[in-house]
Amino acid sequence: MGKPVRVLIVDDSALIRQLLSTLLASDPEIEVVGTAGDPYIARERIKTLNPDVVTLDIEMPNMDGITFLRKIMTLRPMPVLMISTLTQAGADVTLEALEIGAVDFIAKPSHDAANAMPALAAELQAKVKAAARTRVGARPGMIANAAAPKRVRTVRARDKIVAIGASTGGVEALKVVLMNLPAECPPILxxxxxxxxxxxxFAQRLNRECAMKVSEAVHNDVIEAGHVYIAPGSHHLExxxxxMEFRCSLNDGPPMTGHRPSVDVLxxxxxxxxxxxxxxxxLTGMGKDGxxxxxxxxxxxxxxIGQDEASSLIYGMPHVAFERGGVMRQCSLVNVADAILDACEGEADATRPHRAAQAG
Structure with missing residues (x-):
């Protein structure tokens, strides 16, 4: 085993600091090197403790988590995992944090959620270790350049339907892809x-920035060109x-590969x-879903199409898909939109042998 991941916990609640410390300390590959009750203390402890990962509460006194995150990403870019409340306001602020450069987020544990603690511990530990492996320093510039307006190609294909799956890092990766697709693109799930x-x-934010119409999928939605349908957080999308019509179908069946919604189901x-x-x-994501x-x-x-390692925040899902032979074409995030349009026009030739065929 290598050196443990060094974590600094930043939260104004002493109870939450203690709870997160306890959950992380149960993993021998993680070391909680310190805690801080506000960003000013955190700033000094980052300097002295040099943590690998910071967990950061969004709502804090003196300086809010978003302001502090901006300072971190400007002065000392490092992996940050946001601790967020599962509210509409929490969702909006968390999405802003991911745009600024946070690696991922986790729901703030409630004080009475004893039954959920084992699952929360597993999720927190996995996300902290994944965050430690990310290349945060190069990411904001890459995302900004990829999302910069450029000439958007037209597309003639009308019989195609696109499905995209993503996890950690996917919020910004999806924004890059969808902003570079034309309004008349085939439908995307x-x-x-x-x-x-x-x-x-997330759908509302994308809808404001993309040429295509973006909305959260509704059961029985008729699937139409020029429209992006986002799976609701509580349901599988199929x-x-x-x-003669294709439609969205939602169900609350059991999680697949640990997730609902699941990319494999779609x-x-x-x-x-x-x-x-x-x-x-x-696209980018932890694990093997999809x-x-x-x-x-x-x-x-x-x-x-699979996102390549160099441009993935977490090269997990696209890596497993590539190794199992599912990916015909690998490319950088900045080229995924063009790869989709190439495939719409019938130009996406395989760039590697089909691994399943090799096995035979």
């Missing part, structure tokens, strides 16, 4: 790992066909229902 309320706020429905007319895209579903899409004749 998106599963991004997020809790309820956050997906609605595509179904009614007569991708498998695309393989079953859309087949050769589907385009699958897997890898099996993407392979099923490719086997059904779909074009498939």
């Amino acid at each position: 998106v599963t991004q790992h997020m809790p309820p309320r956050f997906t609605a706020a 595509i179904v066909k009614h007569g 991708f498998r429905s695309m393989a079953r229902v859309v087949g050769r007319s589907a385009i699958g895209v897997i 890898a099996e579903g993407m392979l099923e899409m490719r086997n059904a004749g779909a074009k498939t």
Whole structure:
């Protein structure tokens, strides 16, 4: 085992500081090197303790978490995990934090959620260790350059449907991709790992910035060109066909690969229902959700695209999908939108052998 991940916990609540410390201390690969009750104390402890990761409460006295995060990303970029309340206001501020440069977020534990503590500990530990592996310093510039306005291509294809899956780092990655697609693009279904309320706020933010219309998916929505449908945080999103129409189908079935919504659930429905007319895209994220579903899409004749390691905040989901043979074309985040349009025009040729075919 290598050196443990050194964590500084910043929260104005002594109870939350103690709880987070206890949850993290149960993992031998993590060391809580200090805590701070406000950003001014945190600033000094960052200098003296040199942590690998900071957990940061959004709502604090003296200086709010967003202001402090801006200072961190300007003066000493480092992995920051936001601790957020699961409210509409919390969702809006957390999405702003991710835009500024926070790696990820986790829901603030409630004082009476004893039954949820094992799952919370596992999630917190996994996200802290993933955050420690990220390349935060180069990220804000990459995102800003990728999202900068440029000439948007037109697209003629009308029979394609696109499905995109993402997790950690996906909020900003999706923004980059969708801002560079034209208004007349084929319909896009998106599963991004997020809790309820956050997906609605995310869709609203994207709708203000993208040429396509973006909304949270509603059960039985007719799927139309020029529209992006975001899976709600509490439900799996699938595509179904009614007569000549494709529609969104939502269900609250059990989590798949640990997630609801699950990318695998979306991708498998695309393989079953859309087949050769589907385009699958897997972006940055921790874990393996979407890898099996993407392979099923490719086997059904779909074009498939994966984000490359250099541009991924967390090269987990796209890496597993690539290794299992589901990804036909790998590219940098800045080129994903063009890769989607290439696939719409039938130009997405495979750039590597099909691993499943090799096995035979």
